[in-house]
Amino acid sequence: MSQLNPEQKHLLRIYQQLYDCYGPQNWWPAETPFEVMVGAILTQNTNWHNVEKAIAQLRQSENLNAEKIVNLDTNNLAELIKPSGYYNVKARRLQNLSQWYVSAGGFDQLKNNSIALLRKSLLQINGVGPETADDILLYAFNLPVFVIDTYTRRLFTSLKFIRGDEPYEVLRSWFEASLPGDASLFNEYHALIVRHAKERRCNELNSMPYSYLERENNSII
DNA sequence: ACCCAGGGTCATA
DNA sequence: TATGACCATGGG
Numbered sequence: 001m002s003q004l005n006p007e008q009k010h011l012l013r014i015y016q017q018l019y020d021c022y023g024p025q026n027w028w029p030a031e032t033p034f035e036v037m038v039g040a041i042l043t044q045n046t047n048w049h050n051v052e053k054a055i056a057q058l059r060q061s062e063n064l065n066a067e068k069i070v071n072l073d074t075n076n077l078a079e080l081i082k083p084s085g086y087y088n089v090k091a092r093r094l095q096n097l098s099q100w101y102v103s104a105g106g107f108d109q110l111k112n113n114s115i116a117l118l119r120k121s122l123l124q125i126n127g128v129g130p131e132t133a134d135d136i137l138l139y140a141f142n143l144p145v146f147v148i149d150t151y152t153r154r155l156f157t158s159l160k161f162i163r164g165d166e167p168y169e170v171l172r173s174w175f176e177a178s179l180p181g182d183a184s185l186f187n188e189y190h191a192l193i194v195r196h197a198k199e200r201r202c203n204e205l206n207s208m209p210y211s212y213l214e215r216e217n218n219s220i221i
Numbered sequence: 222a223c224c225c226a227g228g229g230t231c232a233t234a
Numbered sequence: 235t236a237t238g239a240c241c242a243t244g245g246g
Binding site: 045046047049050053054082083084085086087088089090 | 240241242243244245
Binding site: 039040041043044045046047048049050051085086089093126127128129130131132135147149150151190191193194197198 | 225226227228229230
């Protein structure tokens with residue numbers, strides 16, 4: 001603790017404040033790593049409540065596994081996930097992801113790869129962008145990756161840590177370098193950010209801006 | 222009726 | 235590299 005710089009200490013104080021307000025979030029709500037991956041695709045620009053309906057229909061039809069999804073007719077798959085929106089696009093994305101998953105030999109094979117290799121591999125799947133890839137790395141593989149989403153940008157912009165328009169990779173690497181590399185911490189932190197964005201009941205946060213940009217008179221780049 | 226949600230791709234300049 | 239169009243359901 002004594003070796004942490006001011007930014008690191010403040011990021012941890014913000015985390016502690018969120019945790020005190022909302023408690024543990026127990027993310028990601030799923031029974032298997034593959035279900036996490038499916039949820040990560042389906043939740044793209046979509047309310048989680050709608051995603052739950054889609055996953056329930058996949059489960060009920062006994063299609064919630066990679067081999068089944070690969071072999072399903074794309075239109076039938078689209079019908080099953082309809083509540084999640086963008087269903088034609090997402091049906092193709094789910095099949096791309098499932099093809100990748102099956103071809104790689106499943107979770108037990110995939111988990112042996114490094115973070116960098118897995119991310120590179122995930123980003124080559126059409127339909128998997130940086131945030132979806134990092135959701136999967138953190139919540140399916142339990143790897144220490146800090147997920148950047150619109151909520152993260154908004155919160156830390158309002159707290160004056162960032163400008164808000166920095167490229168994804170700039171923010172991810174900055175947060176990862178500014179926090180202990182602990183998957184459990186990143187897991188809970190991101191979940192708390194989302195919880196706070198939905199409820200906005202943690203008023204203590206508003207009174208603790210760090211003003212990093214003003215103090216350094218510069219950006220984090 | 223209007224707004225947006227736990228993004229990403231593709232076409233265009 | 236940088237904008238804009240597009241994907242689409244369901245809840246507020």
